[in-house]
Amino acid sequence: MKNVSDDHLEGIYTPNQDTAFANVVLHDYLDTIKTNVLITPPDKTALIFADQSISYHEVGHHVAVMMATFRQQGIRAGSVVAICLHKSPEHIYTTIACALMGIVWLPIDIQAPRSRIDYLLTNSRADFAVSQGPLSQLSGIQITTIDIDTARGHNDPIDLRDWSCVYDLSRRPAYYLYTSGSTGKPKCVVLNNQATANVLQQTIAHWDVTHNDVFMASTPFHHDMSVFDIFTPLSVAATLVIPTTEQQKDAGAWAALIAKHHITLWCSVPAIVDMLLTVSGHDQIKTLRLIAQGGDYIKPSIITLLKQTLPQARQFSLGGPTETTIWSIWHEVLDDDQHIIPYGKALAHNQYHILNEQHAPCETSTIGTMYMSGINLSNGYLLDGETHHNDFMPIKTTNGDVVMAFKMSDLGYYRDDGAIIFSGRKEGYLKVKGVRIAASEVENALSTYPAIHHAVVISCTHPTTDINELVALYTIKNTHDTSSTNRLPKQQLSAFDLRTYLKDQLPSSHIPSKFLLIDDIPLTANSKVDRNKLLSLAQERLSIAPTPVIAGTPTDSSLSAEVIDTVLTLFKNYLPKHQIQTLEGDTQLFALSIKPKQLMTIATQLSQQLNVSLDFYSLVVCKTLGEVMIKAQLALDRQ
CATH class of the missing domain: 1.10.1200 (Non-ribosomal Peptide Synthetase Peptidyl Carrier Protein; Chain A)
Known part of the structure; x- marks a missing residue:
């Protein structure tokens, strides 16, 4: 069994850097969770799922059961446990049990294709997997599976006061999260408790979070924003509402849950907020006192609508890639934010840097590449069980100090007041509906389709809904090549066939919503793919595409x-x-x-x-x- 060791810290955190935040006083959110399940009154609800209220004492019992199960299996601190469960209370019990025992936990998107799950488990060197029933069709992966239903039937006496907790709030690896990588394969980010504690502590204080708040778990549990959803409510003795599988994609159901359970805090990507506002009435969502949006560009029109619908609610924009832990930059949206929503300023104990190509600081209003240094920095990437530090590098600050920083794909500039304004992304990464997508990953999958010669994937703005969507432009193979067994007339390929093909290779978030056939891929003067020209072409075709007409069909400019x-x-x-x-x-x-x-x-x-x-x-x-x-x-x- 391979244990995660201090090797993950080598090459990025020198002793001075590792102790730079040793004097920062951080609230122990895990110890508070343990305390809350012991002393919170029996009638206090911790979780709500499928109309079932689960008390703090019950949460404690289920967590203790999982910890006992892990001990029986010989799972110890440093082991890697993959959590292959639907969004559910069981997922939360397992996560907390791992965190308290110092077990590295890895949430897996079980809706992903089998081949992708195989890669995530193999690359992370997971020792165990918690699932509901056996994991089918694993490609020869040696991994012990723990059935969650069997674990819940644990009959040994459970003492909630004896949890054998061995975690610490250090930079030791605590959990893994996968995000898209520019190489065409998902990147496994290694994260730690110190950075997580800083985000939770800063956010709880800045948002005035208390035991009276009710949260909504709107983010999938394999995405970084969900770490806030899972740990924050339980650490302040608040309540978390978990939507069922049927409710997770139903905006009408979200509005009903807000009204029924008096949800006060909402945190999600902007596209989800947009959907919520589209279907809900003021009376349904009037209990929301704070709405935070992150992971994608926030349209000023959404902010305006929120101000009209919920004028008393506080609004925040959140930012920062997975490599900088949950979120590392934010901005409270105020009345002055009419046309541009700032990316914001760094959380305490962090610093954002905007540098030019020579790694020198940019002046105010000059666009450059964003870098982040500070306590929120993750430990690097895990590749085949070894830690790598691509995109992590030493930089010189304006004070002349040398610090380790993460180089982002984001571009931005400083406003006069010091707030950062987001200015787009470098080629290679796209952000669609809050999910960071490596264009190469989708392009590689599309290029294996027999009839496709070349494919380029970009993000376009839908002309009617104003929502970003993933669009694939492609050329087909030479139909005059007599050696080809895939000769096809030069016509648009079936979008249904392409989607079906991609379902076996990519998660649904990475599958384009539109497929456009073009004659040739345009190139720049440097013989690189001209993505700007392709973006203009795609945007134009989506905007002027004629709507097929059927007698009596209600007119809708976006009907395809x-x-x-x-x-x-x-x-x-x-x-x-x-x-x-x-x-x-x-x-x-x-x-x-x-x-x-x-x-x-x-x-x-x-x-x-x-x-x-x-x-x-x-x-x-x-x-x-x-x-x-x-x-x-x-x-x-x-x-």
Whole structure:
């Protein structure tokens, strides 16, 4: 069994740097969680899941059970445990048990393709995996699986006061998180308790978080912002609401949860806030006292709408890549922030630097590359069990000191007041709906499709929804090449086929929503792919693309041929021939005599073919085929 050791600290933290923050007094959030489950009154709710209220004492019991299970398995501090569970209370019990025992925990996106999960487990050198049932089709990976249902049946007496905690708030590796990498493979970031404690402590104080707050776990547990969701509520004896699998992609369900449980704090990517505002009424979300958005560009229009809807609520923008721990820069949005939402200023004990190509500090209003140094710095990247420090480098500060810093793909400049303004990203990384995506990762997967010759992936702004979406532009192989077995006419490939193909290689967040066929890939004078020209081309085509017309279909400038054809084809499968010929957009669903089971099947097939989330209840409220098309298009656009 391989244990994580101090090797992770070599090459990046010299003794002076490692002790630079030794005098910083940090609140022990893990010890507070342990205390809270012991002394919090029995009627205080810690977690709410599927209408079930779970008390602090119950959380303590479940955590103690997991710790006992780990001890029985011989899992000790430094072991690596992969958490392969859906978002659930069990996921939280397992995470806290690992953290208290000094076990390195790794949350896995179990919705990811099997091949990707195999890579995450292999690269991280995980010793154990906690899952619900066995992990199927693992490609020869030697890993011991702990079934969560079996662990919950642990019958030995549990003493909550004897948890055998061996963690510390040091820079020793505490947990791993995967993020996209420029090499085309996910990067495993090694994170520590010291940095995490700083973020939680600064945020709790700055946001005035108390035991009276109610949080919403809106972020997937394998993303860095969820670390705040998991640990903060329990460390202040507050309450965390966890949406079920069915509720996680349903904005209407989020609004209902806010109203029902009087949620006060909301923290998510901007696209999620946008969806929430689209479907909710003021009365449903009026209990929100603070909304924080991070992980992507925040549109001023969202800020304006929030101010109109919740004028008393505080608003924050959050930033910083995974390598700088949860968030490392922020800005409280005030009335003066009308046209540009600042990236902000660094959290305490951190510093942001904007440098030019010669690594010299940029003057105010001059755009440069962002670097970050300070207590929030992670330990580096894990590659095949070894730590690497790509993008971590020594830089000279304006005071002449040399510090270790992380070089970002973000560009920005200093405003006169010292706040940083975000100015885009360097080539290679995209940020879509809060997820950092390496373009090369998606391009590599697309390029393996038999008919595609060259593919470039960019991020575009949807002309109707104003939401960033992932768009793939591609060329097809030479159809005149007689040696090719993949000769195809030069026409647009099926978006459905491309999505289906990518599902086996990429998570849903990395699958483009649009695929555009082009004749040639434009190049710059240096013979590099001209991504700026491709962005302009894609933006233009998305904006002026003609809308296919069907008699009686409600007009919607974003309704695509793919959605129309998919909806019509699926409904045709359940109709006699004489009805197929009369299908139109304004055809009433009740006139088609579609049975409930058939509509459920159609909803499932629509979801699969368009790679969206639509259920029976989404379609049963539609009166016409046109309304079904619009629902499907909206789901596709918000994907």
